[in-house]
Amino acid sequence: xxxxxxxxxxxxxxxxxxxxxxxxxxxxxxxxxxxxxxxxxxxxxxxxxxxxxxxxxxxxxxxxxxxxxxxxxxxxxxxxxxxxxxxxxxxxxxxxxxxxxxxxxxxxxxxxxxxx
Numbered sequence: 719x720x721x722x723x724x725x726x727x728x729x730x731x732x733x734x735x736x737x738x739x740x741x742x743x744x745x746x747x748x749x750x751x752x753x754x755x756x757x758x759x760x761x762x763x764x765x766x767x768x769x770x771x772x773x774x775x776x777x778x779x780x781x782x783x784x785x786x787x788x789x790x791x792x793x794x795x796x797x798x799x800x801x802x803x804x805x806x807x808x809x810x811x812x813x814x815x816x817x818x819x820x821x822x823x824x825x826x827x828x829x830x831x832x833x834x
Contacts, residue, residue: 725766733762733777744770746777753783755795763793 725733725746733746746766750759763777777793787795 725762725769727765727769731762731765733766736766739775742773743775744773745775748777748779750779750781752781755779755781755783755787755789757789759795760789760793767792 719740721738723736723738725736734749735747737745737747744766746763748759748763752759759779759781760777763779767774767777774792779789779793779795781795781797783795783797785795785797789795
């Protein structure tokens with residue numbers, strides 16, 4: 719089963735949700751309440767891609783615009799009509815704990831407490 723994480727660098731760049739497959743491949747999902755996007759909206763996903771290296775599969779910014787747009791290699795903007803369009807299901811509340819990591823960024827289990 720895939721693991722769900724939140725990504726944040728020491729410099730404050732972040733990705734709302736990171737899904738990591740058992741193989742180690744990761745997908746980053748950023749959520750924006752905007753109908754238009756800029757290159758800056760992808761900055762956290764770019765940092766995640768750099769940190770994950772070849773393990774980075776794709777990054778998606780979900781937004782309220784009307785189009786599915788490729789921004790650059792492996793980075794997309796998409797507007798779902800509902801969470802089920804992406805296979806997203808609500809996660810129930812659970813304790814949040816940082817995991818130890820030798821990587822230069824923090825991986826936190828995705829949990830309800832981070833996104834109230």
